[in-house]
Amino acid sequence: VENTNADFYxxxxxxxxxxxxxxxxxxxxxxxxxxxxxxxxxxxxxxxKTYEILFAYRSGGGYIExxxxxxxxxxxxxxxxxxxxxDNNNIDGGWYSGNGRFAPSTTGVYYVGFHGxxxxxxxxxxxxxxxxxxxxxxxxTVDNDWDKPGNWSDGVPDTSSSVIIPPGLTxxxxxxxxxxxxxxxxxxxxxxxxxxxxxxxxTVSGTTTVQRYISGGVWHDLSASAKGQTLNSLYFNGNPNxxxxxxxxxxxTRTYLTNLNxxxxxxxxxxxxxxxxxxxxxxxxxxxxxxDVALTLFSTPPLSYSGPEPFxxxxxxxxxxxxxxxxxxxxxxTDVSTSFWVWDPGAGSYKDWNTSTVxxxxxGGIVPMGQGFFVQATGxxxxxxxxxxxxxxxxxxxxxxxxxxxxxxxxxxxxxxxxGNAYDEMNIAFLKQAGEAFDIYDTRKMxxxxxxxxxxxxxxxxxxxSINGLPxxxxxxxxxxxGFVAGxxxxxxxxxxxxxxxxxxxxxxxxxxxDVQSLVEQPAYKFEAAVGDEPIxxxxxxxxxxxxxxxQTANSEVWIxxxxxAVFVRSxxxxxxxxxxxxxxDMYGRTVVQTTAxxxxxxxxxxxxxxxYLIVKVVSESGVTTRKVFIH
Numbered sequence: 001v002e003n004t005n006a007d008f009y010x011x012x013x014x015x016x017x018x019x020x021x022x023x024x025x026x027x028x029x030x031x032x033x034x035x036x037x038x039x040x041x042x043x044x045x046x047x048x049k050t051y052e053i054l055f056a057y058r059s060g061g062g063y064i065e066x067x068x069x070x071x072x073x074x075x076x077x078x079x080x081x082x083x084x085x086x087d088n089n090n091i092d093g094g095w096y097s098g099n100g101r102f103a104p105s106t107t108g109v110y111y112v113g114f115h116g117x118x119x120x121x122x123x124x125x126x127x128x129x130x131x132x133x134x135x136x137x138x139x140x141t142v143d144n145d146w147d148k149p150g151n152w153s154d155g156v157p158d159t160s161s162s163v164i165i166p167p168g169l170t171x172x173x174x175x176x177x178x179x180x181x182x183x184x185x186x187x188x189x190x191x192x193x194x195x196x197x198x199x200x201x202x203t204v205s206g207t208t209t210v211q212r213y214i215s216g217g218v219w220h221d222l223s224a225s226a227k228g229q230t231l232n233s234l235y236f237n238g239n240p241n242x243x244x245x246x247x248x249x250x251x252x253t254r255t256y257l258t259n260l261n262x263x264x265x266x267x268x269x270x271x272x273x274x275x276x277x278x279x280x281x282x283x284x285x286x287x288x289x290x291x292d293v294a295l296t297l298f299s300t301p302p303l304s305y306s307g308p309e310p311f312x313x314x315x316x317x318x319x320x321x322x323x324x325x326x327x328x329x330x331x332x333x334t335d336v337s338t339s340f341w342v343w344d345p346g347a348g349s350y351k352d353w354n355t356s357t358v359x360x361x362x363x364g365g366i367v368p369m370g371q372g373f374f375v376q377a378t379g380x381x382x383x384x385x386x387x388x389x390x391x392x393x394x395x396x397x398x399x400x401x402x403x404x405x406x407x408x409x410x411x412x413x414x415x416x417x418x419x420g421n422a423y424d425e426m427n428i429a430f431l432k433q434a435g436e437a438f439d440i441y442d443t444r445k446m447x448x449x450x451x452x453x454x455x456x457x458x459x460x461x462x463x464x465x466s467i468n469g470l471p472x473x474x475x476x477x478x479x480x481x482x483g484f485v486a487g488x489x490x491x492x493x494x495x496x497x498x499x500x501x502x503x504x505x506x507x508x509x510x511x512x513x514x515d516v517q518s519l520v521e522q523p524a525y526k527f528e529a530a531v532g533d534e535p536i537x538x539x540x541x542x543x544x545x546x547x548x549x550x551x552q553t554a555n556s557e558v559w560i561x562x563x564x565x566a567v568f569v570r571s572x573x574x575x576x577x578x579x580x581x582x583x584x585x586d587m588y589g590r591t592v593v594q595t596t597a598x599x600x601x602x603x604x605x606x607x608x609x610x611x612x613y614l615i616v617k618v619v620s621e622s623g624v625t626t627r628k629v630f631i632h
Contacts, residue, residue, distance in 0.1 A: 001038045002036065004036060005035035007032050009034070014124075014126070018095050024114070027124055028122045033118065037077050039075035045104045052099055054162070059092055062123065066091065066118045067087075068117065072113065101135065133161065138152060139153055140173070144173060144174045157181045163181050163185065165195070167194045172197070172393045177201060180202075180204075183204065183206040183209075193213070193369045195322040195369060196321045196322055199290060199320075207285055209226075209284065210284045214282060220343070221269055223269050223319060224266065225321050226287060227266060227286050231270075232261070244272055247269070247271070249314055250311070252310055266319040270317070271372070294384075296381075297383075313374050322391045324390040325365055326366075326390070328390045330389060334379075334383045337375070338357075340365075347453065349448045354441065357427075357429045357431065361426070413498050415540075416456070417454040417492065417494055419486070419493070426468075430470050435471065437461050438460070441467075442465050444464065445457040454485065455485040455487070456494070459481040459483055477541060477563075479540065479541045479542070479563035485533075486532075489529070490530075492527055494524070496508075498523065504543070507519065507540070508538055509541065510538055511539065516602040557573045557574060558620070559625075561629060562614070568605075569605065571603075574621075576599065578622060579597065579620065581619040582594070582595050582597050582603075582618050584605070592608070612630070614631060615628055
């Protein structure tokens with residue numbers, strides 16, 4: 001020990017310990033700040049190797065203590081490096097796990113120093129379970145095999161190794177057989193999260209730490225990536241300020257959480273806001289979750305059901321030290337929809353995925369490590385299993401457009417609403433088994449709860465949908481109403497993604513301006529909108545491309561159909577540049593409408609009829625087209 005401030009208080013052993021029989025403790029001086037050290041024995045260390053200092057620490061409770069850890073060539077404060085590898089000036093409450101790393105520049109004997117520097121008139125500072133071990137860092141240079149030396153910085157880990165798995169890599173370890181190590185760190189930063197698979201085969205004799213990077217100034221949905229956590233894992237003693245909420249299904253609201261002793265049970269979801277300008281790293285220290293997590297009405301946490309829409313939503317979370325694939329493994333859903341929603345703070349909106357439709361804006365249906373997500377209970381006995389078999393390696397931390405996998409995705413399109421850096425997405429998918437009424441192939445729209453992000457959705461059978469599963473497109477075409485809610489007044493933008501919608505013409509009709517635009521020819525559409533505008537702003541018209549002479553007409557460049565109280569005349573090629581004399585008759589031959597449609601790829605003609613068949617005749621220079629349509 002070194003009593004640097006030369007008072008009457010110094011480090012000594014004490015029976016209040018993290019593990020028996022004792023700890024190191026130093027008391028307070030009522031008038032003088034603490035400035036006291038204790039040092040480990042001399043350690044023979046090797047140049048080029050990184051070492052990990054592991055320890056437990058705490059304050060006496062109710063008083064703030066300060067602790068720094070450094071290393072050097074002698075058991076003296078003046079021989080320390082001067083750059084602490086650990087420094088916490090806001091220690092309050094029970095035991096915490098601490099760690100720091102260093103790499104000596106030459107081979108020799110080194111000492112680790114623990115420096116208490118608390119303010120005057122505080123209480124006690126404790127340190128226990130000090131361990132210094134060699135580290136080996138996963139590089140993934142070769143592949144995913146844990147047992148290959150080429151994948152590690154300092155060889156395959158042994159029983160005393162501190163294992164570091166950093167973020168930002170392309171390959172992550174998969175444990176092949178029973179393995180024991182000394183400590184484990186699964187790291188996270190702004191670039192993403194590290195990952196570990198088959199961790200049920202791994203025994204960690206020391207501390208396991210799984211991190212989660214959180215950016216300040218936006219809400220994040222999260223869950224604990226290790227067992228035995230409390231809300232204290234999300235709190236930094238008020239520095240920076242943190243706000244925590246939990247979604248309450250029976251009231252369809254959010255409740256602020258203040259009791260830091262509340263547990264973070266495996267599979268439970270939480271919401272966190274860290275003060276703007278402060279990016280933090282959460283450290284979950286505890287055993288990994290290595291079994292399926294089953295959630296029911298009676299589990300901890302429970303799945304709750306208070307009735308049909310707008311109720312039934314539950315915020316749960318990924319409990320594993322890796323990402324999970326929503327379409328992989330046995331999820332075993334009962335009285336729970338096949339729709340999932342993930343809050344994306346970067347976009348300011350929810351991403352979604354429907355495992356029946358295998359479509360959505362959530363990239364590949366991947367839920368990152370430590371990520372909270374919503375499900376919806378649909379009946380009185382909801383149950384859901386988050387399976388070990390769903391675990392996958394993925395460094396996905398921030399969401400972009402869903403990546404289509406050929407052969408695994410249905411015919412569908414994506415429509416994105418953008419304003420500045422904020423955006424929202426919806427999908428329309430066409431499947432043989434889907435119906436026009438709401439079914440398992442549809443996902444309800446979950447609107448953003450915060451911010452000024454534009455919101456876009458389709459409206460079908462009285463439902464607002466972010467994923468709309470519809471029957472396959474026939475020659476009659478399909479038209480879909482599109483709702484748009486501006487988050488900020490001004491110029492807005494829509495962008496269509498049509499890579500997975502082959503041989504289909506898609507027209508966007510703006511009900512406010514009357515503009516009609518081919519999204520195949522021009523996938524981006526700009527328009528003015530304001531907060532509070534009527535939401536049903538657009539109609540999407542889907543029609544199969546006409547590739548040759550069809551049976552209904554002598555002019556293969558004109559197609560006629562009806563939707564929502566209007567007749568539509570779709571044209572291509574030469575006919576799109578011609579005027580079209582259009583006459584509409586009822587079934588008794590009486591003229592209902594007579595008009596001249598101006599040159600355009602799509603003309604909309606309102607009709608004052610409902611639930612009636614009409615005959616439509618279009619005459620242009622290119623020919624005559626006649627068709628019977630039904631007005632709903």
